[in-house]
Amino acid sequence: MNGLTGTRRLARPVRLVLTPTPGGADIDGAWWPHTGSTAGELPQLIGMLHRPLGEIVDICVNWSATEAALDFNSILTSARPGAAAKHRRHRLMRIVGRTAQANxxxxxxxxxxxxxxxxxxxxxxxxxxxxxRDSQWCEAAESVLRDASAENALWSSRVG
Known part of the structure; x- marks a missing residue:
């Protein structure tokens, strides 16, 4: 059980955003870990998702431990991603709670x-x-979200 009895103040707050109604979009939010160890930061993420999703009962990811993460910064430095980047997927998580789920x-x-x-x-x-709205950051971020939504649609069709 992952029910929490109180709140803890973290030295490094969890960087998490959700749409107002999780479960209603291809991408319902984003998580930005502080380190490359997602497993090390997962307990804090679960703690933050407890209130909007209910008790967390399942977590699915679309990557393996041997897959390198896609480099978002390269979007700003090149007009076209390199061949290696084309084969890398956006990392997605499906978090299923008792009352809602979020991609x-x-x-x-x-x-x-x-x-x-x-x-x-x-x-x-x-x-x-x-x-x-007119910044290079916005253009790059919207490109990331479009690609992540497309990846989520493919992934969802495979995992159901």
């Missing part, structure tokens, strides 16, 4: 703060306006 995009921990923050904003469904 999360996992933002690679080495993503630059400006791009990571913009991906998180776009993944949460928050509207962007003015100069931020």
């Amino acid at each position: 999360l995009l996992v933002v690679p921990h080495l993503t630059t703060p400006a791009l990571g923050n913009m991906v998180m904003r776009c993944a949460s469904g928050r509207p962007l306006v003015g100069a931020e």
Whole structure:
């Protein structure tokens, strides 16, 4: 059981965003771990998801431990991803709780703060306006979300 009795203050807050109604979109939010050890940060993620999803009963991922993460930063430095990047998938997690589920995009921990923050904003469904809407960060983040949504559709058709 992963029920929590109280809140803990973490030295490094969990970087997690969710749409207002998880389960209603291809991508319901994003998680941006602080390190490359997703397993080490998973307990804090589960703790944060307990309230919006209920007790967590299942977690599915679309990657293996031997697969390298896609480099979001390369989106900004090249017009076309290299051949190696084409074969890498966006890391997705399906978190199933007793009352709801969420499909999360996992933002690679080495993503630059400006791009990571913009991906998180776009993944949460928050509207962007003015100069931020016209920035290279926004364009890159929207590209990441489009590709992640397409990957989620393929993955969902395989895992059901």
